Amino acid sequence: MMTEPAAKDKMKVLIMGGGPAGLAAGKILTDEKVSCIVFEQDNGVGGLSRTHSHNGFLFDLGGHRFFTKKNELDEFIQRLLVDELIDVRRLSKIYFMNRYFNYPPTFMNAVTGLGPWVSAEILASFLKEKLRPRKTPVVTLEDWMVSQFGRKMYELFFKNYTEKVWGIPCTEVSAAWAAQRIKGMSLLSTIRETLFPSGKDRPVSLIPSFKYPAHGIGRISERLKQEIEKRNSVRLNSRVASVRHNGKEITGVVIKTREGKEYVETATDYLSSIPVTELIQIFDPPAPAEVIAAARRLRYRDLLICVLMFDSEPITKDTWVYIPDPQIEFGRLHEPTNWSPAMSPPGKTSLVFEYFSFESDPLWSLPDEKIVENTVKQFTRIKLAPGAEEKIIDHCVVRAKKAYPMHEIGHESMLVLIKNFIKKFSNLTLMGRYGMFIYNNLDHSMESGIRAAQNLCGARYDLEEVLKRDEYLEIKYPKND
Ligand SMILES: Cc1cc2nc3c(=O)[nH]c(=O)nc-3n(C[C@H](O)[C@H](O)[C@H](O)COP(=O)(O)OP(=O)(O)OC[C@H]3O[C@@H](n4cnc5c(N)ncnc54)[C@H](O)[C@@H]3O)c2cc1C
Incomplete structure (x- = not known):
């Protein structure tokens, strides 16, 4: 009123x-x-946009970039x-079929990484979606993603990660969420940007840098x-x-x-x-x-963060690394030092692992030491920085309730x-x-x-x-x- x-x-x-x-x-x-x-x-x-500190290390609850x-x-x-603002170069990867690909997945990266046969399948399923009019309305997140990217691309790249984030099948998430969140991003825009970079209509999610406060x-x-x-x-x-x-x-x-x-x-x-x-x-x-x-x-999806600190210079080059693989429990990680050197003491670095979960999941009641142990094991398995686990000097676990309102x-x-x-x-x-x-x-x-x-x-x-x-x-x- x-x-x-x-x-x-x-x-x-x-x-x-x-x-x-x-x-x-x-x-x-x-x-x-x-x-x-x-x-x-x-x-x-x-x-949720608070920067936490632990023994001289600073970290966000999952790297937060400011963009408007x-x-x-x-x-x-x-x-x-x-x-206080610095420019951060954006470089993201996705771990998939035991390999790392650029994220968002570029057409050329997909072709070289997946081979011509799978790439052709991606293109064929995309064209099928675009050339054959849908008979049913777009209601679920799955409907939306398939209609935008084709079924093959959806199943390869998007399904597992999205289901990890939400903890429910893509068929139970509203299409309205995707239309609001991922609008403008399609296989066509990705291909166009790969073949004709710096086109004037380039979406910013593909622009290679963003602003970030030096201390988080x-x-x-x-x-x-x-x-x-x-x-x-x-x-x-x-x-x-x-x-x-x-x-x-x-x-x-x-x-x-x-x-x-x-x-x-x-x-x-x-x-x-x-x-x-x-x-x-x-x-x-x-x-x-x-x-x-x-x-x-x-309902909300909750978030558990496990941070590993290393006696090392930065161990990756990435801003975010996405891990859709259902065998690995964390869904994403980032290295704050790559966002700003001020996020770690000199000569040290850290990795922040994000577990999308529900407060009621057994994970939430595990002792911190057990969570750290599991994180180190799985970090070693994904071979992001072989040998880095030997340089771990500290750790910390943060539980953040109500991280994502569920649509x-x-x-x-x-x-x-x-x-x-x-x-x-x-x-x-x-x-x-x-x-x-x-x-x-x-x-x-x-x-x-x-x-x-x-x-x-x-x-x-x-x-x-x-x-x-x-x-x-x-x-x-x-x-x-
Ligand atoms: C993993 C993750 C990554 C993200 N990355 C990005 C990103 O890269 N870029 C971006 O722009 N956004 C990002 N976000 C989103 C961003 O965190 C939120 O949009 C933003 O923090 C929301 O601000 P808010 O003030 O609406 O809510 P909040 O940040 O949740 O603030 C609400 C405040 O209310 C307080 N509160 C709750 N109940 C009570 C009560 N009863 N009495 C008093 N106080 C109370 C809480 O403690 C909290 O401080 C990310 C979110 C998550 C979970």
């Missing part, structure tokens, strides 16, 4: 969650001289990080926090435990601190980037039973129910990846926070529409904004 904004000096905005979305909103409000306060449950800001299609956002980041992606959130604290505050270790309301407005939230203190904080307006599935369940009085049931049906078939109707309930509250706005339950990137999350804050100051953005219109941000055509 849209109401007229109050005078800025009468406003107090309470922001739930100190990830990129919440902090970007806080920065805009601070610049507008609006009073605001951010509550973050963790002992540091950044959420919007000049406004690009400039926002440039101003925020001034001279978490610097974006740390800098936003500093900006907010020029006038306002960010409270760490402070969980939003309950949200009070009168059916039309939010009237206050209960904050619980790590030390066990509990208090009520009130505001004129509330912005939430905490998982909407949790928000619904902490309403006081409770949300209707069907809305709570819908929130419980929305399962049918989830849209649950979301509609939830968002219709939220619309009843005139002073509550949802933003961010988990607040809106949209599988988006850091820049999208920040943009939703920025727009939410601008709306409180009189703008009229429809956040859902803004994010939908933006298509998939990995694909930036230079001609566009």
Whole structure:
């Protein structure tokens, strides 16, 4: 429900969650001289885009590159990080049939690596898809990928990795997810880019470098926090435990601190980037039973990270290495030192292994030592850097819950129910990846926070529409904004 904004000096905005979305909103409000306060449950800001540190080594929860299609956002980041941004050369590989291929798979690389027979099969199955009109609608992720790449390419390169990420068959993931995430990327664009490089419509996912803060992606959130604290505050270790309301407005939230203190904080307006599935369940009085049931049906994929530290110069040249092989448990790895030398002490390096999993998987309850042992064994098996296992000097394991909102078939109707309930509250706005339950990137999350804050100051953005219109941000055509 849209109401007229109050005078800025009468406003107090309470922001739930100190990830990129919440902090970007806080920065805009601070610049507008609006009073605001951010509550973050963790002992540091950044959420999933936080850079962790361990004995002098820095690492993201899976390498995070910042990329945006919007000049406004690009400039926002440039101003925020001034001279902290460096250019990172992008070089990714995929481990497949005991060999490494370029990623995204280029046509020539596939031909030389797979041989002419398999390459011909790829081309034939692609042409079959393109020349023969589909008889059934594109509903599932499998339908979408087959229609874009052909069945052979889907089965060889995409199926195993995607199923590793989601933990469910591609036939149970909504095609809408792929259309939003991988739009513009097709076998044709890949072939065209291989044969005619630097074409002016080249998708950015194929452009060989990106910007990155020298001390990790978490610097974006740390800098936003500093900006907010020029006038306002960010409270760490402070969980939003309950949200009070009168059916039309939010009237206050209960904050619980790590030390066990509990208090009520009130505001004129509330912005939430905490998982909407949790928000619904902490309403006081409770949300209707069907809305709570819908929130419980929305699922997330969780992420476990194992980091191995080496007494060595960098041991790969890659930014990311994808491992679709179902025999290997981790799905992706990266070497932070290749992103920025400042991520490791001099003469040392590390590898970050990502296990896409559910919190309920046996993996999550394994002791860290066992996870490290399994990771070392499988690292040796994939022969990425033979002998490097002898130089391991340290390790660390991080468990990150709710890493990916799952776009399962049918989830849209649950979301509609939830968002219709939220619309009843005139002073509550949802933003961010988990607040809106949209599988988006850091820049999208920040943009939703920025727009939410601008709306409180009189703008009229429809956040859902803004994010939908933006298509998939990995694909930036230079001609566009
Ligand atoms: C493995 C991986 C790799 C990724 N790589 C990239 C990449 O390369 N580029 C990119 O742009 N994006 C990437 N992303 C996406 C990016 O991490 C997210 O889009 C972004 O962090 C979302 O920001 P957010 O503020 O919406 O949510 P979050 O980062 O999740 O922030 C939400 C915050 O709310 C806090 N919170 C939750 N509940 C409560 C509560 N009850 N009370 C108080 N606080 C609470 C959380 O602790 C968290 O800090 C990646 C994500 C993953 C998982």
